[in-house]
Amino acid sequence: MLANALIYLISVVCGLYTFALLLRFYLQWVRAPYRNPIAHFVQQLTDTMVKRVRRFVPGLWGLDLSSLLLAWLIQIIEHSLTGLIRGMPFTANWGPVASGIAFLSLLAIVKLILYIVLFATLLLSVLSWLAPQSPAAPVLDTMTRPALAVVRRYCPDTGQIDLSPLILLVLIQLLLMLPIAWLESLALQLLR
Numbered sequence: 001m002l003a004n005a006l007i008y009l010i011s012v013v014c015g016l017y018t019f020a021l022l023l024r025f026y027l028q029w030v031r032a033p034y035r036n037p038i039a040h041f042v043q044q045l046t047d048t049m050v051k052r053v054r055r056f057v058p059g060l061w062g063l064d065l066s067s068l069l070l071a072w073l074i075q076i077i078e079h080s081l082t083g084l085i086r087g088m089p090f091t092a093n094w095g096p097v098a099s100g101i102a103f104l105s106l107l108a109i110v111k112l113i114l115y116i117v118l119f120a121t122l123l124l125s126v127l128s129w130l131a132p133q134s135p136a137a138p139v140l141d142t143m144t145r146p147a148l149a150v151v152r153r154y155c156p157d158t159g160q161i162d163l164s165p166l167i168l169l170v171l172i173q174l175l176l177m178l179p180i181a182w183l184e185s186l187a188l189q190l191l192r
Helices: 002-029 037-054 065-086 094-130 137-154 164-190
Strands: none
Touching (some): 002 065, 037 065, 137 164
16 A cells, blocks of 8 residues: 555655656757747746756757656666566566666657647637637647648548548557557566
8 A cells, every 4th residue: 555655645746856857858949939928937947957967968950869868767767666666677688677667768758748738729719719829829839730741631621621630640649549558568568
């Protein structure tokens, strides 16, 4: 019972900080305007650790790789700690277990980025109907524009109603259900 509570606490703390780091990376990647409350909050939350890692990991093509690497390392720590609490045998097969944890952590990063796009698309769709002049609308539009542009290229024009957010949501769910879930099962097999 105490082990489950400890695993939950580790997952929440590591997951929220990883989410903040990935949101920082994603906002910079899509060139979201810096002068918004979301970006300012995320930067204040993650600045200390990212600046320390940035001394060793430079950016590439204008991307903040230090926040991406830090998010991956936190996921590795989370999966390692939860594995230790669950009694995973780290000493017997150290190589496959370490590669399984690294791969599982990478998949967690991909899943969180997909969830960022999914929730940004949902929020933008709701705001477009309820409060189109919301201060969060430009940030959400910038966050969803790259993915929606790809969908709109192949989606037929339906006139007044834009179906591309709905199609994007379905595609993200399919990505999470099929290839990501299959790859997670492969990574979990390495941990056994």
